[in-house]
Amino acid sequence: MSRFATGVTVLTVGGEHVHAMTANAFTSVSLDPPSVLCSVGHGAVMHSALSSAGRFAVNILGAEQEGLARHFADKKRTLGAAQFQGVDWSAGEHTGAPLLAGAVAWLECTLTDSHVFADHTLFIGTVLAAGQGDDADGLLFVNGRFGRAESPRPAAH
Template sequence: MLAQAVTTQNAVDPVALRRALGTFVTGVTVITTHDAEGMPRGMTANSFTSVSLDPPLLLVCVGRGAHSFAAFNASSSFAVNLLHEGQTDVSNLFASKAANKFDTISYDRVHTGSPILTDCLSWFDCTVHRRVDAGDHVVLIGEVQAFGTSPSAPLGFCRGRYANVKDPLPPGWLASHGMIVGYLIEADGHLLLRSDGKGGWVLPSAMRRIADNELKLEGGDALTLVPDDTFLYSVFDVADGDPGYLIYRARLAQDPGSAALSAGLKFFPLDQLPYDHIPTREISAMLRRYARESASKRFGIYMDSNDGGRLAMVGEAQPWASSPQS
């Protein structure tokens, strides 16, 4: 049986049409840019679509009546921040006309300068590829310059309200709790490694993420890190079937000489890392890349894939920033 038809003799009923369009389940995004004065601007949108992989294109639609429309219509770049299931408050904030949306939101500037929310499901930093006038909206087609993602569950939207998405990770995806979480902990040009008890060196690992700027390593050591300098650096599997790896880059908040470390932990100069004593080939290759990128202060995020992986460059590491204006 066909769904109930809604038509009129003269025109489409916009209220009924909105309700019908709203039955399509979407994610929720916060799109961001900066205005002519360089101030961050942002709004909630669910009109987001992947367009092309080669070149990497996506699109969002911005209503002409939106408070931030002028900024998006004039800027040469924008970012799309996909929200996770715990961010309904962020969605509501950016759906409002508040003048201080960024006061309580942490964000960074990665490639184009458009604000990237530091806590979101995925983000895409784009230059404007093309603008298309479409009725009461403008379609912004963006070319992706950098991106990042996480295994969190997405925030859904359907029939005018938020929706939960069941089982967001399909078969073949690795959930974060099934992976080894390792840390590249740097201090004064040195990197912390842990003895594997067999003459080799591995990365220190942790069972969970940082709480109150403190990282509790497996083995009992607790280190205080600089929170603004902690970010996802690499995600990959290893060939011998071990669990996959989530690798975070972090910086010690104290002088390495004053840190009380267990006997199995040692700081190595970045130009003297013991590559020949790293038992896992993938870890050794990742450490070589990290040493090179540390020297240039230009880091990337590596995501493993069947065809060799992807490296999204994110530019020089910068502290997360908060700005007083929307």
């Protein structure tokens, strides 16, 4: 699976147990209603944070945000609100979850279903709101390395 190129997201929850986690096991599920799926390991702090919050945000990272991806993937970072020190973000209107500045897009979701499978839970969220940032290239992860997904450019006439 390391050969399968994926986009890179940061999942966030707000409220009393604010938390973030880098995730690339993320996909769209349905357009009607708009919904998404993320897979979180049972041992991850995000697993209990997302389960108890019932709402979350997905920040789709741009190519220039590799540092954020690495930060929120670091299991040694300080947890709680302190993990956001030095990170530019604003609270989502619908979820209170951190929306990271510079993300190419973001989604605010309510947790609508979950399915336990092996050592992970598949969390399904219905999209409450969405937005997009600047037309920047996306951040990819493939073969153990970060890369750039170039945004299509309009054809010259």
